[in-house]
Amino acid sequence: xxxxxxxxxxxxxxxxxxxxxxxxxxxxxxxxxxxxxxxxxxxxxxxxxxxxxxxxxxxxxxxxxxxxxxxxxxxxxxxxxxxxxxxxxxxxxxxxxxxxxxxxxxxxxxxxxxxxxxxxxxxxxxxxxxxxxxxxxxxxxxxxxxxxxxxxxxxxxxxxxxxxxxxxxxxxxxxxxxxxxxxxxxxxxxxxxxxxxxxxxxxxxxxxxxxxxxxxxxxxxxxxxxxxxxxxxxxxxxxxxxxxxxxxxxxxxxxxxxxxxxxxxxxxxxxxxxxxxxxxxxxxxxxxxxxxxxxxxxxxxxxxxxxxxxxxxxxxxxxxxxxxxxxxxxxxxxxxxxxxxxxxxxxxxxxxxxxxxxxxxxxxxxxxxxxxxxxxxxxxxxxxxxxxxxxxxxxxxxxxxxxxxxxxxxxxxxxxxxxxxxxxxxxxxxxxxxxxxxxxxxxxxxxxx
Amino acid sequence: xxxxxxxxxxxxxxxxxxxxxxxxxxxxxxxxxxxxxxxxxxxxxxxxxxxxxxxxxxxxxxxxxxxxxxxxxxxxxxxxxxxxxxxxxxxxxxxxxxxxxxxxxxxxxxxxxxxxxxxxxxxxxxxxxxxxxxxxxxxxxxxxxxxxxxxxxxxxxxxxxxxxxxxxxxxxxxxxxxxxxxxxxxxxxxxxxxxxxxxxxxxxxxxxxxxxxxxxxxxxxxxxxxxxxxxxxxxxxxxxxxxxxxxxxxxxxxxxxxxxxxxxxxxxxxxxxxxxxxxxxxxxxxxxxxxxxxxxxxxxxxxxxxxxxxxxxxxxxxxxxxxxxxxxxxxxxxxxxxxxxxxxxxxxxxxxxxxxxxxxxxxx
Numbered sequence: 043x044x045x046x047x048x049x050x051x052x053x054x055x056x057x058x059x060x061x062x063x064x065x066x067x068x069x070x071x072x073x074x075x076x077x078x079x080x081x082x083x084x085x086x087x088x089x090x091x092x093x094x095x096x097x098x099x100x101x102x103x104x105x106x107x108x109x110x111x112x113x114x115x116x117x118x119x120x121x122x123x124x125x126x127x128x129x130x131x132x133x134x135x136x137x138x139x140x141x142x143x144x145x146x147x148x149x150x151x152x153x154x155x156x157x158x159x160x161x162x163x164x165x166x167x168x169x170x171x172x173x174x175x176x177x178x179x180x181x182x183x184x185x186x187x188x189x190x191x192x193x194x195x196x197x198x199x200x201x202x203x204x205x206x207x208x209x210x211x212x213x214x215x216x217x218x219x220x221x222x223x224x225x226x227x228x229x230x231x232x233x234x235x236x237x238x239x240x241x242x243x244x245x246x247x248x249x250x251x252x253x254x255x256x257x258x259x260x261x262x263x264x265x266x267x268x269x270x271x272x273x274x275x276x277x278x279x280x281x282x283x284x285x286x287x288x289x290x291x292x293x294x295x296x297x298x299x300x301x302x303x304x305x306x307x308x309x310x311x312x313x314x315x316x317x318x319x320x321x322x323x324x325x326x327x328x329x330x331x332x333x334x335x336x337x338x339x340x341x342x343x344x345x346x347x348x349x350x351x352x353x354x355x356x357x358x359x360x361x362x363x364x365x366x367x368x369x370x371x372x373x374x375x376x377x378x379x380x381x382x383x384x385x386x387x388x389x390x391x392x393x394x395x396x397x398x399x400x401x402x403x404x405x406x407x408x409x410x411x412x413x414x415x416x417x418x419x420x421x422x423x424x425x426x427x428x429x430x431x432x433x434x435x436x437x438x439x440x441x442x443x444x445x446x447x448x449x450x451x452x453x454x455x456x457x458x459x460x461x462x463x464x465x466x467x468x469x470x471x472x473x474x475x476x477x478x479x480x481x482x483x484x485x486x487x488x489x490x491x
Numbered sequence: 492x493x494x495x496x497x498x499x500x501x502x503x504x505x506x507x508x509x510x511x512x513x514x515x516x517x518x519x520x521x522x523x524x525x526x527x528x529x530x531x532x533x534x535x536x537x538x539x540x541x542x543x544x545x546x547x548x549x550x551x552x553x554x555x556x557x558x559x560x561x562x563x564x565x566x567x568x569x570x571x572x573x574x575x576x577x578x579x580x581x582x583x584x585x586x587x588x589x590x591x592x593x594x595x596x597x598x599x600x601x602x603x604x605x606x607x608x609x610x611x612x613x614x615x616x617x618x619x620x621x622x623x624x625x626x627x628x629x630x631x632x633x634x635x636x637x638x639x640x641x642x643x644x645x646x647x648x649x650x651x652x653x654x655x656x657x658x659x660x661x662x663x664x665x666x667x668x669x670x671x672x673x674x675x676x677x678x679x680x681x682x683x684x685x686x687x688x689x690x691x692x693x694x695x696x697x698x699x700x701x702x703x704x705x706x707x708x709x710x711x712x713x714x715x716x717x718x719x720x721x722x723x724x725x726x727x728x729x730x731x732x733x734x735x736x737x738x739x740x741x742x743x744x745x746x747x748x749x750x751x752x753x754x755x756x757x758x759x760x761x762x763x764x765x766x767x768x769x770x771x772x773x774x775x776x777x778x779x780x781x782x783x784x785x786x787x788x789x790x791x792x793x794x795x796x797x798x799x800x801x802x803x804x805x806x807x808x809x810x811x812x813x814x815x816x817x818x819x820x821x822x823x824x825x826x827x828x829x830x831x832x833x834x835x836x837x838x839x840x841x842x843x844x845x846x847x848x849x850x851x852x853x854x855x
Contacts, residue, residue, distance in 0.1 A: 102810040103818065107627045107639045130809045131792055138793050142704030144713050219597060241561050241574055241595035311561070326817060327533060336593040350817040353530050413629045 067091045067121035075403060077177035085396035091121025093393035098136065099150030099383070102128035105415065112409030116400055122393050140165050145388035148397065151198070152383050153452040154189060155459050160386070161192040167387045168195035172395050173402065181402060181421045185446045189281075189453075190384060199402040200419045202410065203382030205436045206261055206345040206449065210329060213363045215337045223363075227269075227370045234312065237340055243314040246339035247307060248328025249321060249468065256464030258325045259303075259471060260451040261379065262343065266299040268377035269370035273445055280450030291466075291485035292478075300470070300477055302370070307471065314339040321472040326351040333361065343367055345381065346436055347415070358432040366439050375444030381452060382419060455489050462487035525823035526613045532820050539610040546580065546588050546603040553589065553600035561595065617824035621811065644828060646800075647807035652832075653716060654791065654803055655784045658723035659777055662731050665724065667773065670735030671761050675747065685736070691729035699726075700793050707794065716801065719794045726790070727780050738772035739765055774843030781836050785829075804829045 070086035084090055101109065106128045113124055127146075129135045133156060136149055140160060151157040160166050170178075173196070178187060186200045211223070219240065224230040237244040249258040267276050279289040279296060289295060308317050314331050315323065326348075331338025333353050342348070349358070356362060369376050385401050387394055400406050404423030410416040412429040417437050425441075428434035440446065451459040466484035469475045475483070523537040559565050561574045567589060572581050580590035580603065588603040624643035628636050672678075673685050703722060704713065712718035742765065750760050766773075788805040795801050802810075808825035812818050837844075 103625065103641055103813050104627050105813070107641055108629060111629045111637075111639065128810060129792070129806070130812065135792055138701060138704060141701055142713070142793075143708040144704070219594065237594075238561075239595075241578075241598070326815075330533065336598070347815055347817075350813070350815070409629075 067119055070116075070119045074405060075400075077174045077180070079172055079174060079395060079399045081172065081392045081395035082399040084392065085120040085122055085400075088121060090393045090396055092123075093121075093391075094123045094125060095148060095393050095397045096146045097124055097126045097148040097150070098132065098139075098146040099126065099128055100130070100132035100152055101150070102130060108410045108413040108415065111413065112407055115409070116406065120396070122397065124397060140388065147389045147391070147394045148385055148387050148401075150201070150383050150385055152381065153460070154192070154197075154384055154448065155453055155456055157197055157384060157386050158192045159456070160388075161195060161197045165388055166192075166195070166197050167390050169198060169387065169398055170196035173199075173399060178402065181404075182419060183421070183446060185448075186419050189448050198384040198386035199398060201383050201385050201401050202407055202416045203380045203419050204345045204347055205417060205440055206379040206381060207265055207367045207377070207443075208343065208346060208364050208436065208439075209367050210332065210342045210344065210348065210362055210364050211340055212332050212337050212361065213359070214361065215335070216340055216363075219340075221340065223365045224368055227368045230368055234306075234341075238311045242337070243339045244312055244341050245306065246314045246323075246328050246331055246342045247320045248323030248325050249471065250324045254460070254464060255321070256466075256468035257451065258328075258344065259320075259467035260459075260463050261345070261449065262303055262307075263296075263299055263467065264379055264447075264450045265343070265367055266302045266370070267296065267450070268379060268445075268447055269374055270299050270302060271295040272374065273377070273447065276447055276450065280448075281453040285490075288488070290488075291481040297477065297481060300481065304477070317471065317473070321468055346417070346433070349432070350415075358430065364432065364436065366442075376442065377445045377447060378440050378443035379449060380440070380446055381449040457487045457489060458484065521823050522827060524820075525617055525827050526615060527610075528612055528614055528616075529820045531610065531612060535610060540613075542607055542609045544605050545608050546590075547606045547608065549602050549604050551602040553602065555591065555595075555598050555600055559595055567600065617821055618828070621808075621821055621824045621828060642807065642810075644804065644807060644825070647802050647804045650801050651785060651804040653801075654719055654723075654795075655781055657716075657720045658727075658784045659780045661720055661724040662727040662780060663773055663777060666728055666731030666735050666776075667766065667769065668761070669728075669732045670739050671757075671765055673732070673736050674740040675760075675765075676757060688729050688732050692733065696726045696790070700789075704793060714795060714801070719791065722790055722794050723780075723784050723787070727783070731776050731780070734776050735769065735772055738769055742768055771843040774840045778837055778840050778844060782833050785833050 067088045069088055075082060075086065078086070081090070106126065109126060116122075117124055133153075136145075136156075139145055145165065157166070178196075178199075182200065187196075190196050190198055190200065219237075219242075221233060221236065222229075224233050234244040247258070247262075249256055251257055264276075264280070267279065275289050275295050277283075278287045279291075279293075282288040307313055307320060313320060325344070329342040329344065329348060329352060332340070332342055333356060346364075349362075352362065366376070366378075385398065387398050402420070404418050404420035404427070407416060407418045407420070407423065408427050411418055411423065411427045411433065414428075414430040414433055417433065417440065418427075425434055425437060428437060451463050453459065454463065462484045466480040469483070470477055470480035520537045523540055524532055527537065527540075553567070556565060556567065559574065564571050564573055565577060567577070567581075568583065570581055570583060570589075574591065574595070577589070577591035580588045582588050586604055588605075590601045590603055591598050592601050593599055622644055624641040627639045627641055629639050669688075673681060673688075707713040707718050712721070746764060747760060750764060755763070786805065787803075788809065791803045791806055795803065795806070808822065808829060811821045811825050
């Protein structure tokens with residue numbers, strides 16, 4: 043009896059191991075991926091089954107679940123195992139592992155400025171060495187491709203982005219008060235005046251964020267910059283190709299943008315809690331008064347991630363809506379500010395190349411779009427892939443935009459974009475220093491080489 | 492004489508009690524926060540769970556005076572105040588407070604009175620989400636939705652134990668031998684070596700991270716348990732050797748000398764005499780090292796870093812808050828779960844603690 047049991051056990055094990063070895067992945071659906079690299083083609087026919095690609099990035103928990111869900115199909119088709127590890131301290135951890143000589147195969151950078159440091163140090167593989175250039179041209183807006191050019195190489199592929207030029211408002215209370223969504227800057231100003239005259243505060247603003255206090259103020263500055271000066275000036279301000287072209291913070295253009303911002307934030311009754319509350323209110327708590335009855339404020343500008351900070355149970359389309367922050371100067375059209383994640387590769391192996399090619403395709407975020415909370419920069423992504431009405435409407439707003447620009451502070455060198463810019467804005471808003479001093483302080487931190 | 496002694500005791504105990512209470516208030520606040528609802532934590536302090544007086548809506552409404560502007564003083568029931576003051580609420584002097592809710596056109600006047608109240612809407616959901624992992628609803632392309640269970644703390648808990656226990660025992664073993672050598676064996680260069688070890692105490696571990704990581708990568712130790720055990724052992728050794736040396740060098744010389752006269756070797760003396768006598772010091776250091784390793788975030792982040800399968804409690808709990816910190820309300824529950832083990836260790840070993848720390852300082 044025992045022997046029979048043992049024998050059957052051995053047999054099952056043997057069969058199982060044969061099963062594992064001979065399991066042939068089904069391969070990708072035909073014609074799904076046009077203009078493939080040789081490596082993706084090989085992966086799609088099962089040639090890379092059993093290989094592992096390690097990946098790291100800053101997203102954890104819910105986003106990690108959505109990511110894994112989105113790539114599960116590809117892993118099944120190809121047999122490539124993509125092992126993602128998210129870390130809260132991604133910025134610190136990635137530097138340690140890369141400099142320690144043990145980089146992940148692929149890393150997700152929400153800040154191109156951080157990636158550029160690794161490119162300058164020669165750690166990053168140029169994806170243009172193996173990707174089909176025609177495919178990249180076809181699947182991305184030129185703005186995205188430009189933003190992936192760093193120090194002469196194509197540093198990675200864009201996979202996801204967030205819209206920033208969005209104003210949230212409490213629909214029911216907004217309509218009950220007889221307000222309408224503004225479609226131009228003049229209408230927005232009229233709405234602000236109306237809300238103030240009615241005895242309420244138009245805006246909720248909060249820029250506190252622990253060690254990163256000030257970043258929401260930099261977003262606002264970028265919005266105003268895009269709306270009051272040319273794209274060329276914006277690029278030279280945030281990401282100058284040559285230091286000689288750099289538009290300093292002390293220039294009239296930047297100062298003008300700050301003055302426009304100050305005319306909103308510092309006007310009496312314009313902001314819930316007044317100017318002092320801006321610095322002391324956490325960016326996550328800032329939108330909460332909007333959901334009080336009656337609302338403490340009617341407008342809140344923030345990226346689409348802010349919905350995860352809204353109170354439990356509020357519903358998009360019923361409790362809150364969103365509109366595009368109108369352009370100021372007709373001349374500069376309808377620019378849209380975004381932030382996003384660029385995937386860069388550190389190790390050159392066929393399976394890593396295949397996965398990178400996959401990430402350049404809308405298919406790789408299809409599951410995430412369905413789950414909500416992400417927008418796709420890929421031209422081959424369809425609007426009807428979006429699972430939520432809200433995401434779809436934001437994607438449509440982006441599609442209507444006349445230009446798309448990346449969050450400037452994420453493009454600037456870390457000392458400015460994640461340092462003096464935050465601090466200078468905070469000092470100015472809190473009234474510690476005047477505008478000229480703040481701008482000079484921000485500018486002084488720009489590295490001179 | 493007797494009475495004044497008693498009074499002194501009262502003063503000492505009373506002072507201690509006050510300090511202890513003050514010291515535990517933040518922890519109590521944390522504990523209470525961990526069982527409150529997310530939106531409650533954001534909107535009110537944890538102390539509102541205690542009975543307190545607050546202004547509450549009586550349900551009575553008064554019509555607003557028409558045609559007011561925000562700059563003019565407004566008179567209601569004989570009281571004059573600015574619009575901003577009415578929005579905050581104005582005491583009417585008869586136990587009522589009138590508050591202007593809503594804007595100038597569409598507002599209402601709420602009549603409030605003061606009542607005793609307590610905020611006692613508690614929940615264990617935070618603990619549930621932390622322990623069992625959160626449930627995420629993921630919508631699929633075909634419109635259906637699946638529930639995916641997020642990472643739970645069970646794996647991380649076991650990983651933390653796997654990291655912490657050897658990382659506590661290894662330095663104790665090595666340091667006990669070393670301390671005995673420094674204290675009771677005569678060999679050339681002893682003082683220099685000992686000063687070298689003590690000097691290591693002032694080297695901050697942060698500056699050693701990248702060089703060690705490079706060596707680990709070369710040796711294939713990166714992301715392994717052995718690697719992090721050795722790292723923690725190395726960072727803990729100087730203090731351990733110093734502490735044990737102080738303790739062992741103060742043990743009575745007579746006992747050792749009689750053992751040597753009876754023909755005992757150094758090894759026998761160490762095992763049979765020194766180790767049993769040093770247990771208070773060993774236990775005191777064990778508590779230190781255990782707490783340090785258990786609560787360590789930086790070393791684990793760097794040396795286990797980006798390997799999902801061996802995340803420890805600290806890194807896992809830090810990840811709970813989400814990429815932008817939107818789920819920070821889970822941190823309090825996570826912190827209390829993580830606190831359980833250090834508390835057990837501390838109470839199990841605490842009777843050695845003071846003894847071990849004082850051991851080196853007083854000649855006994």
